[in-house]
Amino acid sequence: MDGWSFALWVAIFLVAVDFVIRVVSIIVIPRNRRPQTAMAWLLAIFFLPYIGILLFLVLGSRHLPKGRRDKQEEINRYILDTTEGMDQVSHEHPWPEWLEPIAALNRNLGAMPLVGGNDARLYPDYLESLQAMTDAVGKAKRYVHSEFYIMSLDETTAPYFDALEAAAARGVTVRVLLDHIASLRYPGYRRTIRRLKSMGVQWQLMLPFQPLRWKFQRLDLRNHRKLLVVDGLVAFTGSQNIIDSSYNKRSNKRRGLHWKDLMVRFEGPIVAGINALFVTDWYSETDELLTRETDPIREVRVKDRVGAQVVPSGPSFDGENNLRLFNSLLYAAQERIIICSPYFVPDESMLYAITTAAQSGLDVQLFVSEVGDQPVVYHAQRSYYEELLKSGVRIWLYRSPTVLHPKHFTIDEQVAVIGSSNMDMRSFSLNLEISVMVRGHSFVRELRMLEEDYRQNSRELHLDEWLARPFGAQVLDNVARLTSAVQ
Template sequence: MVDITFDASWWLILVFVSDVIIRIAAIIVVPRNRRPTAAMAWLLAIYFIPFVGVLLFLLIGNPRLPRKRRRKQEQINEYITETSSHLDFGTLRPHAPDWFTSLVTMNRRLGAMPLAGDNAAHLIADYQESLDTMAAAIRTAEGYVHVEFYILQSDDSTDNFFSALEEVAARGVTVRVLLDHWANRGKPFYKKTLARLDAMGAQWRLMLPVQPLKGKYQRPDLRNHRKLLVVDGTVAFMGSQNVTDSTYNLRKNIRRGLHWVDLMVRLEGPVVASVNAVFLSDWYSETDEVLTDEIDLFDVKSGPGDLDCQVVPSGPGFEVQNNLRLFAALLYSAQRRITVVSPYFVPDEAMLLAITTACQRGLQVELFVSEEGDQAMVYHAQRSYYESLLRAGVKIWMYRKPYILHTKCFTIDDEVAVIGSSNMDMRSFGLNMEISLLVRGEEFVQEMRNVEDRYRRISRELTLEEWQKQPLRSTILDNIARLTSALQ
């Protein structure tokens, strides 16, 4: 009988060799086609905690959607470009700055919709009013209603919204609904919401489902973060608000007394077709159903306004970070004033450089964020940028708790604004599917300024003197969170 024993030294050698192989392989694999900051963060994770770091990298290290889904997005982009290239989308406002024209061209090349004129756009800043206004628009539907929201819950606050869907469905209107799988599963009222959609006869699908047993899987934290509603191709809504109670019905939020503050925009005119195109592309991605034969996407009509609007979708289905390029270009184009509202402000190097450079160019730069955080890691990562922003001259307004300022928008000078679902953080730039609306028109910017004034009255200014009194433990947490924020 042969007695086979292993000396402890062999285990040490095996662990050492495995560790070296992991480190060498990481240097070869991790940095490829990845931003330096993200690559460095992953390498630090793998080097300090090799086996855990490798496991995390295998689980969430790929920031791209599966090849099949990316191919679908390419097909959609090609269809929109070819179909709309010869169409007239309303009369554009005269005397557009050269930088604005080049910005629109860049967006178009990256997969955005055409710039459309003759649009009306009006902001809705009250949370419940937004839900009820969308419900009223749904009740006017004659042909179809398209609903796409990151979070969609049937609760007391949204009952009017769902009742409107039920009413139009009962009289034969087609109701199509998309909701993000990971953001809704396990949340309050999830099963009730799906049951209510089934009962009304709505056609609904989960976006980016993580269901490996059904052959549906991608990186779990690649999410569809868009919020939009289209009624008959004549009116649309988009912005930052989900269809749920302002507490999100979560016990931890209710216990802390937290309520979300959001901003939506109601649209009429040719730009509605662009919002609808985003819905149809996501519907095709989830169902393989092409609805362009049923819906004439580019049968557009002039709206009651004269705003120029361009819809810019972004996300891991595109080759580059469309929203980041749009935001950075606007920041460099501004000549007098920049106001940014973002609940999660974790800029990459390009965004941080653009904002601090604007201050050095003599512009007035303001940033609105929440005094209270609902996501610890993002909250602390955001705080790690405050000192450099304050030293550069950015005026930081902190929206007072217990409210979470969830609005995502910014304005430059007096003529151009952006509103949508995209935060100014690395997740929205690289991992989430987002939708942004670029608007040119003084009257719309003035509406936005009125909202900013309202936010300013409820906020307090953070000063550099106050910030320098932060305790050491907060600085340590902020710095650690800043490193993890780059893990993409």
């Protein structure tokens, strides 16, 4: 066979493989996927068939390994059995009619009950919240459960590490979880691991990608939760990681970027629910089920007690628990919806819920950052502004160089949701998240005051200004939007 014939047969073979890839993709990819997600994958494969199919084989499934999903189901059954009859909350101040079905939805999806008798305190200052968590660890007598997406030893966080070490030295059981890939991405990872090894605490990487140890799954399935539980009496959760507010990156420091976060300190029955999430994740990583440290429900005596419900979500669940909760609340709103999300890339269902609320005459406001730290997500987020503004949503841009990182929203004067979950496809489908639904006028009032503080430090974006932005920026935003649905 001469060279020309060989080249011809190679070309025929490649064309045939290309054709097969496209046909098989049309059959396989749309199965059990959102249309927009399937379309994004198909576009990638049709434009770059060989690269696209390799990416799909690596990133195409959003499910964790079956063993981890089985553990989640086991924990869910345990939680349902041990919390039977605990769905008890105060009905002082009439409940909105729409709340009980949503609480039942959360219970069915995530197993956690809605419980009353809780105290909740907001910590909107980065250093103050870190100090409050450090102080809580310093008072621990039985155990400390610390779980954070990013955990890094630096000058700002050193006192927290010292408190964990001191607690272990006085006989307190200290368990630490940190996400492997997320923590690895930031300066000081090796220093952090050395410190953990020397502290006398029990620690594990979450969702480790260590192929040589047969520990691997899809790389971008991450545990994004942030929580701390001390003695089953006090719990913290929210948006803040254990790292300096600059995230220690040279590029951030050069731009002057720093993160503004929000944590909430809970006391009362909800602490047991937050601890149950730690127990779940510890079991997933170690095969050790901490049933002896699953605490009983404890009410607290405070003036303005609130009802609260933990809603876990992520690829260990069949459904997108957080997205279902968010959409249910958005459609239930009667007067006002105020959202704060650092990464706002909604799926079609959420976009319809938000724009429908605004077009119905509700006061709908969105707080996002004027500046972005993740270019693709930042531009994908901007691609939604035109549709939101045209529907009547008011958009507030928190002024640079602060990255507004809290993740919460309020519905009327009744209900709030706070936690680790962004309003984007990554948080809906790919990340393990914690959300806490809180029902209480006092809590919502505090968030309203915080929202006003955001407003004072933001500028409002108007439609005419947005439509006048450069054509190149519009193209970049819309191209980035195509990546948002790939999962």
